[in-house]
Amino acid sequence: METFSDGVFAIAATLLVLEIGVTARDSQDLGSALLHLWPSYLAYATSFITIGIIWMNHHTCVDTLRRVDRTLLFINLLLLMTVAFLPFPTKLVAQHLNKPGESAAVYAYAATFVVMAVIYNIWWRYARGHRRLIADDVPDTRIRAISRAFDPGPPIYAITFGVAFISPLASVFLTFAIAAFYLPSAALFERGGEPG
Amino acid sequence: METFSDGVFAIAATLLVLEIGVTARDSQDLGSALLHLWPSYLAYATSFITIGIIWMNHHTCVDTLRRVDRTLLFINLLLLMTVAFLPFPTKLVAQHLNKPGESAAVYAYAATFVVMAVIYNIWWRYARGHRRLIADDVPDTRIRAISRAFDPGPPIYAITFGVAFISPLASVFLTFAIAAFYLPSAALFERGGEPG
Amino acid sequence: METFSDGVFAIAATLLVLEIGVTARDSQDLGSALLHLWPSYLAYATSFITIGIIWMNHHTCVDTLRRVDRTLLFINLLLLMTVAFLPFPTKLVAQHLNKPGESAAVYAYAATFVVMAVIYNIWWRYARGHRRLIADDVPDTRIRAISRAFDPGPPIYAITFGVAFISPLASVFLTFAIAAFYLPSAALFERGGEPG
């Protein structure tokens, strides 16, 4: 499960850069064109950091598993399908933020994060339910600690979706702030261990 | 064999997202343009899930092997070449379904699945023939169980190809249904085991 | 050395599909447009199979090494840089074969293969020279057998380059024939072993 997952996470994150582009007619004042690309940079950083942290979090969860079953593999595939889809709404935000089409682009972006958070929660709830797939030597306290980091995901991204109705720009900044400040402290807590 | 195969599967699946695109003139009504992209989403999900399941199935098969030989490696390379080709017919379906060129796009899409299923069957038949490459401790019942999951592949995809002559749209929905409902139960049966 | 190399080989092979494309104006007769894309399919298959076989061959060679040194790592990086470059001349052939610009496209394609074969030979000659980096338990007969598979590479691709002056089309078909018939027998000889 992990090699394919690792690959998809790394590739999806790295493909994000392809959404950043200038057109030929920007050549005359390329410096100014590059500054006006700030929505591309914001969307790139937001999506990249989010994918990176989901990936690290995914490893933390898989480390607690004793085995995987058919259902978990299929939910995992749906999760990866959502992660691999992220470069598309990221490109929408990059191209439309502060321009016509802004609202639809940010709705699509926020909705993708909501779907991702929901599938990720289902994935983890399925694995930990009745300790179905959890290794015997993993204490309940650790499972609960991981769950505490997971639970706020769907409501938080639902809020970013709601904020998009008031201000698309604020919604994207909020998503960036979650990636840069909230996720690292929530998802990476108590990590650390052997390198590699 | 597995690292290169894993890489190709993961990359081909993740490149699929690049086929989804809106053009600059969609900006004025981006929301509506995004809804009209449903053939892209359908093609993306169908191809992504199919690649994911073939990949998991590939691991199941490789786990039964004692060794690989030159012929198997070459058949494997042809299989990967077909999988890595899939983003192209997927893009054709995304761009032409419900539009001019629909029939040719879906023929190409269905034909790619037929070729993939045939090469995959040849790959497995070669490996299991006279237990040529099968590890000694793998029981015949397991080999037969895997074969039962493989055998329907070519005829099923031949049917989706045939359906394309009557209704291209129905052919794509059928391919999606196979990926979402048939493949998980057929190919993933009796999986489960150590995570990783 | 191997994880980065594996990644580059797999990604370069899978990116090849991005060179195949139809334009919007092909929609009216997409079926015919797809048939006229045969140079794209030929270039795709030729480059994909060549990269796949170089990758398998690379593993065979690395398995004979006791250690790597700074020089070998740098030559390896140059080899990977050439492999990762291949999607570009492949795209040139796909777009220009049987069209204006055909000669220049095929020169670039053949020249890339010549450079790749030369760097790959330097890589192996450096590693095996005075058994500099060869593991002690690898017999000289095995080293010589690998070298016999390597030596014809540069002259063979020099011939495809020369043929391009007479007939660009024949040069590409010859490169395809080398990938499909010669390389598998030369490079994969005496492989086989543990799966994985």
Next chain:
Amino acid sequence: METFSDGVFAIAATLLVLEIGVTARDSQDLGSALLHLWPSYLAYATSFITIGIIWMNHHTCVDTLRRVDRTLLFINLLLLMTVAFLPFPTKLVAQHLNKPGESAAVYAYAATFVVMAVIYNIWWRYARGHRRLIADDVPDTRIRAISRAFDPGPPIYAITFGVAFISPLASVFLTFAIAAFYLPSAALFERGGEPG
């Protein structure tokens, strides 16, 4: 940490080739158009070699670590985000060197290298500070040797940034020379060891 990092390095390096392109109107004199693409080849080689060497260097550093912590993982993610961004300024240089927009393109290119060098230094300084994350059996002499290879990075790339104000072309050649001549000797010193 390493699988995701390996993936991002390999993918970012291989995506660089996508920046090289000729347009349809170049068909009539494709040979001449290919020669005029030299800025693309220069930018490709410079970025590819730099990423390759950073990647090898990253492995050398990770091998000295006893464990990783939350902070190091987050700095690592920022480093990867910068590496994965490199294809964009590389494309700018490929398209604008010796053409309008040259200065802005090279400023962006050089600035990306400065940021990469600074984040990479912070990453290593954090890891080695008070031997925070360094394995016990790694001698101080080895840590100091690695640090000596790291320290010149930011000032060297600051110079390439400064040179861009005088001559953008000279700045890119200098960045290439650093990748081809300085980095291999500084970063790869005392490497060598088990293959793989």
